[in-house]
Amino acid sequence: MVIQNTFSLIFACFCGVILGIGFCGNLLVFSLFAKYNSLRKNRLDVLLLSMALADFLTLLLIPFTLHSVVSYSWPLGDTACKVYQFFMAFSLGASTYSLCAVSLTRAMIVVNPYRPPTMDLVVLMFVLVWASAFFISLPLRIFATKESQGPGLTNFTFCLPTIQEHHYQVVLSQFMLYYFLPMLVIAFNYIRLACFLHKSPVMSEASARNTRRASVMVFLAAGTFSVCWLPGYILELCLYLELYHHGQSWEMFYFICTVLQYLHPCVNPVLYVLLSKRYRHRRGAWLFNCNKNRVQPRIVSVTTETL
Template identity: 30%
Template sequence: WFEPVNWTFQTNVSISSTYNFTDDSFLNTTMLLPFNKVIVIIHTIVFIVGFLGNTLAIYVMARYAKMNTATNIYVLNLAVADELYILGIPFIGTNSVLSYWPFGEAVCKISMTADAMSQFASTFSLTLMSIDRFLFVVYPVRSVKWRKPRLAKITSCIVWVVSFLIVLPVIIFSSVQEDFKTCNMSWPEPHDVWSAVFILYTSILSFFGPLIVVCLCYLFIVIKVRSARERAGLTRRRKSERKVTRMVVIIVLVFVLCWLPFYTTNIVNLIHIIPEHSMDIYFSVVILTYVNSCANPFLYAFLSKNFKESFQKVLCFQKANVARAAQVLQGRQNDTKVNHYPVFSYSICVQSFCIDYSCILGYCPQLTGCIGWLALDGPAC
């Protein structure tokens, strides 16, 4: 269901990695796609970009205090879930090349469980982000106590606990199957019934159920916004929050576009088995789910000013500030020579490497000459 840990299709139906076929001769055949090399290349690109992007997003949100809001904590939770999902790609790639699962029973269970938990955690995080926007727009005053960062952190932890409990069937029934040497779900009899129930169970809890909640949240938001249109112009804070709402809406829409084909295909496959000559459909919809995890960090950067500025600080992209910082630092050094103030050292990040300067005591508690840069405070600063 979770990721296609192999390209071999078997008699027991799981959500994405295995499907039911009536042709017995086909069951023992490893399905090699015509564009298998293309899939490997795409997976490699998605893994590198997704891993680096989500790692950067996690670092930025954990590093900067201004990112410590309820919404951003839910975004951080989503980035962690995306990172965990992306980490499954190397196992898929290895299995795809070897045409069997070489990592053993324990890694099989861990991989399947982590993959399943990350999918549920992603959906639940998006749902919480939507509820957070609903509370802010519809109940801006009463919701203050429910939108505190501390409560958001507790709720995010609960998301992972609930996700773990929901995927207990994966922990119990995932194994390396002897007949096909694949990591998959080994259902008890009757196989078809267990598989169908599992597909519906996960589809409702992981996608369609949360999607209904999200749609209701934004329906009430639209109603509230329309009723308030006749009021005076928006304050600066309200404009900022509206941008945050727009970011959340776009992230949710991209999630739906990337995951709806996946869940729809799995449900359709229960009613009408997709023929083997159309198996590229499965691989396309699964790759699309990984693209979603890869795209989210870029959405954060393009849709949120705070994220964009924080990304720039980490990557030291604001080169225009180098000259300004140097001038300020030179002025401080001259003051040191004239006034003989005690000197203490600090470092400033310039184009990804550190240069040691000096600062006069009391002149640089916040490194004011380094606006827009990642400043690494020394002992005195």
């Protein structure tokens, strides 16, 4: 129980940091989109906004998870549990499919710069991303339930994504639909992009540098997605193969997997806004305007009149 309380306290601290960074980063993304019309008209930025919306939705759900971990109980009823689990899967799907759409759009822009995807096509992709996430998440979480875990733990209730009989079918489906297939799509687009850049005629130095920088940013986003979610699926596989045994090392691995999954929603705004040169001047201008609106002392220049 002492170890569990220690892990709960550490997890709560990590979640607090994640929430702070994630909220600030995503709110900065929203403020930049609201202020600059050029971002709203950019094809790639529209899909980045879709990813930010999905990540922000995930962040809004973290306090419920945090309460369950600290108090070892789900604070709401069974219906609220189903809604919570649905929105968790829905936000994950929207973020993942937005990342796929970003990689596809980036490849289309670079491979065929004279005929980039139209804004109508990008809006259609935006709608398809969220519609797909909705209709895929609904059956995955239809059996979400509030249950007591373990004999004699009647006071320890948790909100589970499904009943025990369907647990591994749901985990396998989620792995295929939210991880394996999206990673194939992303890998295909980057292989296509790499082949084009390798065979393409010589670009200007500035154009080649901008293309590489944008591609690296999307690649980093895909890489962080893989790093944050793959350990959790490995842990589920270990549970299924009965390799998981209660002990400090396995508990630490479980803790790391959980923290990584909740870390992902605050990584994307850091990659795309706080570290991206493309947004740097807009971010600086936005912060400068905020400071400029503060009341400043007025300095009046007094000149001596010549008599």
